[in-house]
Amino acid sequence: xxxxxxxxxxxxxxxxxxxxxxxxMGVYLLGWLGSELTLRVAVIAGDISPWLALALFAFNFVCxxxxxxxxxxxxxxxxxxxxxxxxxxxxxxxxxxxxSRLLAITLLPFLGMYAAFGQVEEAAxxxxxxxxxxxGFLSDQRTVLGALYDxxxxxxxxxxxxxxxxxxxxxxxxxxAERTGLRILDLVVVLIESFFMLLLIVGGIRVFQTFQAWLExxxxxxxxxxxxxxxxxxxxxxxxxxxEILTLVATFLSEQVWPxxxxxxxxxxxxxxxxxxxxxxxxxxxxxLWRKGRPYAARVPGATAFARYREKREFRRxxxxxxxxxxxxxxxxxxxxxxxxxxxxxxxxxxxxxFRAGPIFLGSYIFIYNLVIIAKxxxxxxxxxxxxxxxxxxxxxxxxxxxxxxxxxxxPVRLCLLAVAFRRCLELFAMRANALPDRAGTAKPRRAAPPxxxxxxxxx
Amino acid sequence: MTPLRSKLVPVLxxxxxxxxxxxxxxxxxxxxxxxxxxxxxxxxPVKTNNGEVTVTRIRVGNAIRQYGEVRDxxxxxxxxxxxTGAATGPKPLELHKVRLAxxxxxxxxxxxxxxxxxxxxxxxxxxxxxxxxxxxxxxxxLELRSNEIISGYQERVRIRLGVTPATxxxxxxxxxxxxxxxxxxxxxxx
Numbered sequence: 214x215x216x217x218x219x220x221x222x223x224x225x226x227x228x229x230x231x232x233x234x235x236x237x238m239g240v241y242l243l244g245w246l247g248s249e250l251t252l253r254v255a256v257i258a259g260d261i262s263p264w265l266a267l268a269l270f271a272f273n274f275v276c277x278x279x280x281x282x283x284x285x286x287x288x289x290x291x292x293x294x295x296x297x298x299x300x301x302x303x304x305x306x307x308x309x310x311x312x313s314r315l316l317a318i319t320l321l322p323f324l325g326m327y328a329a330f331g332q333v334e335e336a337a338x339x340x341x342x343x344x345x346x347x348x349g350f351l352s353d354q355r356t357v358l359g360a361l362y363d364x365x366x367x368x369x370x371x372x373x374x375x376x377x378x379x380x381x382x383x384x385x386x387x388x389x390a391e392r393t394g395l396r397i398l399d400l401v402v403v404l405i406e407s408f409f410m411l412l413l414i415v416g417g418i419r420v421f422q423t424f425q426a427w428l429e430x431x432x433x434x435x436x437x438x439x440x441x442x443x444x445x446x447x448x449x450x451x452x453x454x455x456x457e458i459l460t461l462v463a464t465f466l467s468e469q470v471w472p473x474x475x476x477x478x479x480x481x482x483x484x485x486x487x488x489x490x491x492x493x494x495x496x497x498x499x500x501x502l503w504r505k506g507r508p509y510a511a512r513v514p515g516a517t518a519f520a521r522y523r524e525k526r527e528f529r530r531x532x533x534x535x536x537x538x539x540x541x542x543x544x545x546x547x548x549x550x551x552x553x554x555x556x557x558x559x560x561x562x563x564x565x566x567x568f569r570a571g572p573i574f575l576g577s578y579i580f581i582y583n584l585v586i587i588a589k590x591x592x593x594x595x596x597x598x599x600x601x602x603x604x605x606x607x608x609x610x611x612x613x614x615x616x617x618x619x620x621x622x623x624x625p626v627r628l629c630l631l632a633v634a635f636r637r638c639l640e641l642f643a644m645r646a647n648a649l650p651d652r653a654g655t656a657k658p659r660r661a662a663p664p665x666x667x668x669x670x671x672x673x
Numbered sequence: 674m675t676p677l678r679s680k681l682v683p684v685l686x687x688x689x690x691x692x693x694x695x696x697x698x699x700x701x702x703x704x705x706x707x708x709x710x711x712x713x714x715x716x717x718p719v720k721t722n723n724g725e726v727t728v729t730r731i732r733v734g735n736a737i738r739q740y741g742e743v744r745d746x747x748x749x750x751x752x753x754x755x756x757t758g759a760a761t762g763p764k765p766l767e768l769h770k771v772r773l774a775x776x777x778x779x780x781x782x783x784x785x786x787x788x789x790x791x792x793x794x795x796x797x798x799x800x801x802x803x804x805x806x807x808x809x810x811x812x813x814x815l816e817l818r819s820n821e822i823i824s825g826y827q828e829r830v831r832i833r834l835g836v837t838p839a840t841x842x843x844x845x846x847x848x849x850x851x852x853x854x855x856x857x858x859x860x861x862x863x
Binding site: 214215342345346350472473476477478571572573575576577579580582583584586587590591594597598600601602603604605606607608609612 | 683684686687688689690691693694695697698699700701702703707708709711722819821822823824825826827828829
């Protein structure tokens with residue numbers, strides 16, 4: 214079983230990557246080009262206003278994430294993930310017919326992933342570095358970092374008002390887009406969402422730092438220090454050095470346990486959960502049903518955790534439609550929680566789903582995912598050795614090209630692995646519902662075998 | 674296989690795979706910022722991107738004299754390293770971050786500005802002073818690099834000063850005396 218999972222993850226990833234190589238490489242390069250161009254334009258726009266630079270810079274993420282989402286979608290199609298659904302259900306999901314809709318639905322969790330693992334901060338740092346290079350360190354020109362620092366430390370209420378305003382604007386545009394079906398509005402929503410996240414993360418870091426500095430000067434911190442000292446004195450009676458023990462435990466947790474949890478386990482698992490969102494709520498509902506050992510025919514629209522908010526509402530509504538204040542309350546609830554339900558919760562449900570794929574699969578997937586990251590690290594070291602040591606200005610100029618070499622080689626492989634891993638998850642859930650044969654060789658009744666890989670398996 | 678074992682074996686396998694992944698990931702990530710080390714020995718020029726660096730002389734003492742009077746004394750040992758940097762390329766040679774290292778122990782310059790800048794076509798000579806622990810001077814190595822706010826994969830020049838465990842006692846014995854660091858000089862590259 215372990216060998217089967219490892220073999221499937223390695224062989225199918227390689228196979229999908231190789232089959233789609235020209236297409237995914239083209240998509241990846243387009244995304245890279247878009248993001249680099251946006252960065253350059255944002256740096257120049259900083260001459261006019263740091264806010265304009267930040268707004269344009271938000272487009273940088275849209276380019277990178279759009280490329281990633283398209284590659285995942287292409288890999289999913291190559292793997293026949295949608296073929297697992299009955300024919301009449303395949304085209305119902307609107308994320309299949311519109312890239313802007315797919316982006317609008319999935320961008321938020323993807324941006325969340327980028328933010329959680331420091332990539333948003335890293336990208337913002339690149340913008341700041343480029344501005345430093347352009348203006349110099351002692352220039353009076355206001356940079357993005359300076360503008361955000363002022364806003365979050367001296368005009369916090371303005372920052373909050375700005376965030377609320379952007380959120381409301383986004384929800385209004387979301388509503389109009391849904392009513393009118395104008396796809397260009399989806400794209401505008403995506404851009405606003407990206408700007409919102411950037412502002413929230415970069416501004417939020419400053420607010421947090423200001424709060425920390427404020428907290429350290431409060432009396433309550435002195436009280437806590439006193440409690441700690443009293444406890445230390447009490448334990449000293451029993452010859453126990455409590456501060457030393459606490460320091461050792463904290464060091465062990467922060468330096469040994471936390472990096473393993475965050476980088477080795479959480480990162481691959483969260484990426485898999487978020488990647489699964491690209492394949493649509495129907496596929497996730499199918500996986501959920503199979504996980505419970507039930508066939509897709511048992512599906513009731515709106516009954517699974519992955520159903521769209523509107524479907525869930527229709528499924529739960531009993532009796533006559535609400536009127537008056539109740540109707541207004543429902544509308545307000547929909548305006549705020551509809552967004553959370555459609556964009557945030559599926560990522561959580563998806564994570565819960567992939568965690569139930571079984572320890573062998575999860576171990577194998579985490580192992581292969583980390584192999585890809587390890588390969589990237591060594592590739593980075595190799596490129597550094599080839600290019601050799603240089604001064605800062607050299608790296609400011611050439612780092613994007615060197616990053617492209619390693620990312621273009623590794624990132625598409627990682628994305629293909631995510632699609633293959635989710636496909637394997639579905640297979641494992643399907644086996645529980647007796648809907649697919651076990652690829653390890655144990656015969657089980659076949660019902661909805663996806664043509665591509667099962668045929669390839671049969672040939673080998 | 675018993676039900677307990679059939680549940681336990683997959684979990685143990687998964688934990689083992691995570692453990693191997695963690696070890697592999699840790700090994701593939703360098704500790705601290707990676708850099709290119711360019712090694713050299715005393716008396717021989719070491720080529721860097723913007724020029725050449727040569728350590729010409731090492732002196733030791735337990736006091737420093739400046740402007741004719743003893744300014745500082747140490748219970749340890751002062752090491753004065755004479756370095757010449759020649760900017761042979763079109764850009765200045767700027768090596769402002771200088772330290773001495775002996776194994777895991779690191780000694781920063783005794784005074785600020787232990788490094789130097791040489792303009793293109795010129796060579797600058799400085800005598801950098803370090804206060805060290807006489808008990809920890811084995812394999813003493815001078816490390817020079819540029820001091821940058823924005824930096825990437827940097828060059829670090831590392832020149833071994835020839836203080837081996839066998840000769841360390843002689844260096845310690847020679848440190849009874851007063852050092853007068855030579856002033857900085859700049860001249861055209863011959």
